[in-house]
Amino acid sequence: MTAYQGVRIADFSQGMAGPMAAMLLGDFAAEVIKVEPPGGDRRKDHPGYLAWNRNKQIVTLDLDSADGMSAARALIAGADVALFDFAPSRMTALGLDGASLTAAHPGLIHAWMPPYGTEGRWSELPPHHSLLTALTGMPFRQGAWEDQPVHMILPIAWSSQAVLGATAIGAALLERNRSGRGQAVTVSGLHGAAECAPPMRFENIEPLPRGIPPGANPRYRLYKCADGEWFFLGTLFTNFYRKAFEALELGDVFDVLEQDMLGAREMLIGIFETRPRDEWLELLKAHDVPCAPVGPREDWFAGPIVAEAGMRLTLDHADLGPVAMPAPPARLSATPARVAGLPKPVPAPPSWPAKGAVATGSAPTAAPLAGIKVLNLGTVIAGAYAGALLANLGAEVIKIEGPEADPFRSDGSQFLVYNRGVRGLGLDLKQPAAREVFLEMVRSADVVIDNYRLGVRDRLGIGYSALKAINPRIISCSINAYGDTGPWAALPGFDPLMQAEGGMMAAQGGDDDPILYTIAVNDIATAAVVASSVVAALNARVRTGEGQEIVSSLLAQSLLYQLGEVVDYAGRPPNDKGSRDCLGLAALYRYYPCADGWIALACEGETEARGVGHVLGLGLGAADLAEPRDGDLARRIEAALAGRARDATVDALLAAGVAAAPVRRFDEALQDPWLWENGHMAPWTHPRLGPAVSARTYSDFSRTPAGFTRPTPDLGEHTRQVLADYGLPAPRIEALLAAGAAFVTPPL
Structure with a gap:
């Protein structure tokens, strides 16, 4: 018996966050039926699709047709969990909102994982991680050489949203064992962004300055060696930092340089430039100093460290041949997770019997993990x-x-x-x-x-x-x-x-x-x-x-x-690569400065390209989608935006059908009415440190509210x-x- 064996999940989500949440539950033997539209999942061609949808059966249903919706509702009636990631307007239009479905099926866990929030104009944007981070201030929190936003190559916020989604669904199932009742659970992209980059600010505490790409602290920093290779010195704690100085035969100056960050940094930069990286790593590790070489993820995943940890699996695909992917991320000794197979298309949904009545009487309203x-x-x-x-x-x-x-x-x-x-x-x-x-x-x-x-x-x-x-x-x-x-x-x-x-x-x-x-x-x-x-x-x-x-x-x-990035098979497409102070992936998918701030563009089709051209007077088309992030087209767009007001430009782009958003600085994001409209932020007071504002919660439950009840x-x-x-x-x-x-x- 595994953790979720016997739990039936109807997964209507696409892309990454929702499917990955269902994947984590499916790894523990939940039966997951993934419902895809006639064209398939919007990211079906991404290598990560094979991992995000492992252990699942895939069925095609057109929810805009009567027959498709009828089949979907029959599937939901027999499910323990129904998982969606639609924008608010589509949830309402289809009648698949949490209030409607939990009223019809009192034992159902209705899990909604929208890519942004649940309210307001930005919640209707098409799903793009770069837009989510732009709206929440994350690009200005990443270390940079210049005062500009940084596009993050990894979709960190959506990974966090996925894990939080699996956690919230599991918590709701646990609570259902106590009460006999289902409920609606919401884990949005805002929750994911908050978990990975917590939006906290104390009124009486000065925030730390923005970092630099190698790391500002000499004890916790990237260093370049004589052979041009890099390594990271991870001596966060003083005992390890002292060991590094002893390894370098500098123990006699440690007490002085520990207090002189700039002096220590410049000295260590000079020292590490004198010998090849492997020599430094051998010396430091011999003294129990935490350090690691910088290398490509492909070598890491294929290498001995991952293999010794038992974290690499290989599955057979009928067309692609052997497909390697990571094993489940935690090992449970009595009820382990297991990857049984790759996504498996099936001709029709299973005939799950409708769930019976649930316990009657007043349903408890204590938080999902109350009593634990x-x-x-x-x-x-x-x-x-x-x-x-x-x-x-x-x-x-x-x-x-x-x-x-x-x-x-x-x-x-x-x-x-x-x-x-x-x-x-x-x-x-x-x-x-x-x-x-x-x-x-x-x-x-x-x-x-x-x-x-x-x-x-x-x-x-x-x-x-x-x-x-x-x-x-x-x-x-x-x-x-x-x-x-x-x-x-x-x-x-x-x-x-x-x-x-x-x-x-x-x-x-x-x-x-x-x-x-x-x-x-x-x-x-x-x-x-x-x-x-x-x-x-x-x-x-x-x-x-x-x-x-x-x-x-x-x-x-x-x-x-990095699940989508490390999935490996012969001929897989290359992963995205960043750059120094990376602004994006392409000329029409990146951040740009305006007269009074920055905007984010996320164009994926010809209609959006033409929309940008219409607003900026550039005459763009489908061929321009392939233009590089730092080429001639990027310079033309930058020149066209230089004198324009940010918010008015975003409005014009949205009206032209372009996925666009303002790139907010952190303080601006904390004050953004949209975050408060979504109930995302909350003020609180630390008894000693005073007033603060931070994320209210990392998931929302319709019947058993979650949230913090104590300060640190x-x-x-x-x-x-x-x-x-x-x-x-x-x-x-x-x-x-x-x-x-x-x-x-x-x-x-």
Whole structure:
């Protein structure tokens, strides 16, 4: 029995985000029927289609015909989940909106994953990742050399939307086990953008300056070597940074240069330019310094690290031959995910019997994960953020830190958003009394999360076998860098190391220098996948009565968030490549400056090309769609836009049938009425740091609302309250505090 075995999903979505969400559920044995229009999925020719739609049966239905709609409604009547990604107007026109379908089918999970929002003019745009990021301010948050937006080669926001969608559907199914009721669930592109690039701003905290493509901090930066090759130095923590100086025989100047970022950066740039990359990597790794070479994703996916981690699968396609793709991104020990096959066309939908009546009476309105207790030992981003995502769904999450604190802890907006909604417990697990308390808490907990380096939790006596002996229903999720098998498993790792080795940096830089993604892609991906995997394991526990161990890694997510790019077969088309401060993919698919800001064009057909030509007086046609991003046509368009007002130009382009949007700077995006119209943003107040504004939630539920109920805790802020809630008597709590096994802030 696997997590979603027996769950029937009617997937009406196209492209990437919706199909990928259904893929993640299908990997856990949900039966997925994908409904496509007579022309097929709009991205049927993209290599990623084979992965986004694996484990699915594909049926063709024309929803604009009476027969097609009748067949679709029959399929929905027998489904547990109906998944859509239509724009708001089409949902309403077809009568497939959540209110209508859940009224007709009270047990149905109606999942809507629109590419933008659910309200307002921008929500009707055709799906383009570049337009979504433009509207949410992401292109101005990516590190750049010039003051301009940057087009991201990877569709990061849609990957996050996909994983959030799978998580929300799983949470709604889990809640249905409790209440007997379905509901409407919405995970929009805005939710995906918020998860990967959280839109948070504190009124009293100065935001960090925009970064530069190699990375501004010398300890966490790209370096070019004597042979022209690049590597990333990933010494985020001081102990690793010190080891790097010792490897370079510069330990005597470490204390001085640690405080002099500019001086250290210039010195290290000069040093690393003196020898070939492989020599530096060998020296640094011998001193346990986290570092990684920059290389193409194709070599990474085909290479030994991915193979040793068990993350490469090969399936046979009747026409294409062997097709390689990544394995599922997390391993569940008792109910593992499985890829059974490539998309399989079928002549007609299955005859699913209509679902019977659901439980009567008042349906509970508690959040989907209400009552689930999570003990989170995770730090930095991947582990910590996973807890916040579960808290957003209603779980009671306890962030456990030792006296040294989460090394990422600060009053900066990143730490605050990645740890919002949880309670803080100060517990020194190096002390036997603290470990005893932790294991007592495990007895009544549901989930434990950690991102310790391989072997650490067993040395602390809190590995999965120890937890299971205490509580057979516990779900233990452990995150590391390279997985838990092979010679790389014990190595330290950080997000940019996967960006470097996994090909993200090289792809964004294209034929120019590699570029560090300012978004911690693999960290935010891992957090989302951990939350989704925990929800899958909770669903499995309903069926089996037992918990299990989950293992995931940054490596796995470097593949998942490049899923469409790493699918490989003979003769596959090349992937998109970026460039220095990349503005787009083609002359008619890129960002352009106007007199008072920037606009985004996303033309894919002749009609749109002619529309741009009409508005700008250039006389364009289908042949111009192939013009390069930096060629003659791009210069002509730039000249035509130079003196025009941004918003009036966007209006004219939209009226001419062109997919276009303003490219907003981050502050402008936070104040955009459209985001507030969609209920995307919300003000809140931190008791110590003051007023803030950030994303309201990462998914919306019609009957069991999700969202944050607590601000980010200070170190050990809730220690007394948490220990009391877990049954410790007051004298014992005070004894633990007195011995330093537990602690609170502010100090006693």
